[in-house]
Amino acid sequence: MTAADQPPDRSARPVDPAPQAAPADPVAAIAAAWERERPGTPVSSIGIVTPIWRLAKLLGDDRRRVLARAGIDAATLDLLSVLRRQGPPYTLSTRELGQRSLVTAGAVSQRVARAEREGLVTRAPGAGRPRTVQVTLTEAGHALVESTVDQVLTREADLLTGLTDAQQRELTELLRLLLSDVQRRLGDDRITHVGQE
Amino acid sequence: MTAADQPPDRSARPVDPAPQAAPADPVAAIAAAWERERPGTPVSSIGIVTPIWRLAKLLGDDRRRVLARAGIDAATLDLLSVLRRQGPPYTLSTRELGQRSLVTAGAVSQRVARAEREGLVTRAPGAGRPRTVQVTLTEAGHALVESTVDQVLTREADLLTGLTDAQQRELTELLRLLLSDVQRRLGDDRITHVGQE
DNA sequence: TCGAATGCGTTTAGATCTAAACGTAGTCTG
DNA sequence: CAGACTACGTTTAGATCTAAACGCATTCGA
Structure with missing residues (x-):
């Protein structure tokens, strides 16, 4: 479907040139x-x-395809990565997992259930706090992260090479500012966890 | 893996190890x-x-909530908006709709079916080309766009006020560069266009 | 002219997410 | 000390998307 191999009449086609402005x-x-x-x-x-949504979509779709070949999905890698980054003993409560991955508690529960079913993590009642559940990375889960994270990050770094290092730094800074500000604005009128205990 | 480490944990007390670095x-x-x-x-x-994904997620979730109150979902508004922006006669083939919204043909088919069921668009066999189907905005669909688009765009503009005008211009330019480059790298045979609002 | 190749939209299967309803277990309040 | 409250995780219902299998015209090549 590449527009490439369309020799003849392609350019001659009186297709409505859509008033669209700049390609x-x-x-x-x-x-x-x-x-x-x-x-x-x-x-x-x-x-x-708009570019933020489009980039997120393009990068997300690309990552999904890359991971499909590695036999894992983006959601699971997200879960395992958060635990892996935490360092030994690679454990976090489901509540913390939700905060770090920006998904609802229900989604965390489902993600953990899937990962547990595949032997990538284990679930255990939290010793410390009340009704918490501690999720821990297993050997297999640890190994899976090790074998895929570099692959994914390298691929993404490649996709950003269209910008110079200076532009990347500039963009990083602006995104950092915007994200922290948006998070603050959206956070205020939502969660209201009153300090417990 | 690119989740993010958290928004300030306001429920945290003077407890816990969590040697987390910079909030x-x-x-x-x-x-x-x-x-x-x-x-x-x-x-x-x-x-x-990471900030791109997080921003896309935060903005998308927020938009969904705003639209829920207006009785429409983001996917449908996306469809109606693309048609509305086209200008009279507010018609496009499903193929073109897919390109502009960056979703698969199957998703377009489903979106159109839903919108048609709600009387927001109509489907008609394409007169010109072979097996095309032309989708057109109805009176109700047009009205729905008119009553919600400003609301959504205004809300989003408000969320960006944390950046100065100069920073917004700078960010816009960098995102434009990055998006066009990433799009090119991922294959021009997928998109060309535009899509959200 | 006839069968194969194309192009297009639809349908189906499977996966994931959000939102809301739950089921509990500690924690206040009076 | 009892009942209401709060915090957590799980379950369920409903929605949407991608990928792949289809169903069918239209066009092309021998």
């Missing part, structure tokens, strides 16, 4: 389209939000 | 943790990829 910047074209169709539409966020 | 920069903490646990791990991409 050079599809994101800007979205904002322009809104302005054209609905003058006054508050398009200021599009230049940032 | 100031959770993303940098992830890279630091890999370095500590596995010296040599290729962490260079984490500063960019």
Whole structure:
């Protein structure tokens, strides 16, 4: 389906050239389209939000394909990685896992159940606190992380080489600022864990 | 693996070991943790990829909640918006819809079926090309876009106010560069376009 | 002209996630 | 000391997506 091998009439086709503006910047074209169709539409966020979603989608799909060949899914690798990064004894409660992976408690429960079924982690009642459950990486889980993490990170680093080192540093800093600010704004009116104990 | 280390744990008390490093920069903490646990791990991409995923997740979840109150889901709004932006007669083939929304043909088919069931769009055999199907926005669909798009975009613009105008412009430019480059690397035969709002 | 190759949209199978309902177990309050 | 409350993890219901298998016209090559 590559547009590459379409010798003849491809360019001669009177396909409606869609009033779309620049193929050079599809994101800007979205904002322009809104302005054209609905003058006054508050398009200021599009230049940032849309590329973020698109990049997340593209990178996520790519990672999924890479991991499929390694016999693991992104959600499970996320779980195992969080535990692996923690260092010995590679243990965290499901609550902590949820906070670190940004998914709901239900999702954590399901992820852990899947990983446990595959022998990648173990579950044990938390000794310390009340009703906590401690999740620990098994040998097999540890080995799986070791054999895939470099692969995934290297692949992603390759995908970013279109930016110079200076641009990457600049982008990192801006994203750091934005993420911390957005997290603060969304966090305030949501969770309200009152200090326990 | 790119989860992130957490937003300030407000329920934490003066207890626990957790030698967690910087609550100031959770993303940098992830890279630091890999370095500590596995010296040599290729962490260079984490500063960019992780915040992108986290921001996409936070913004997506927030949008979903905003739209839930308006009685529509993000996927449907995406579909209707693409058609609305197109301008009269607000029509596109399912193929084009897929390219613009970055989802598979199967997903488009399902989205269109749902929207059609709700009377937001209509489906008609494509007059021009072979087996194409033209999807068109109905009065109700048009009205729904009009009543929700500003709400969503305004909300998102508010979430970005933590960055100055200059920073937003800088970020927009860097994201534009990165997105176009990543898109090119991942194969031009998949996308070309635009998609969210 | 006829069968193979293409292109397109739909359907189906399987996976994952969120939200909400639960089931408990410690913890306040009066 | 009893009942309400709070914190946690699990379960369930419902939604959406990808990947792959299809069903079918249209076009192409011999």
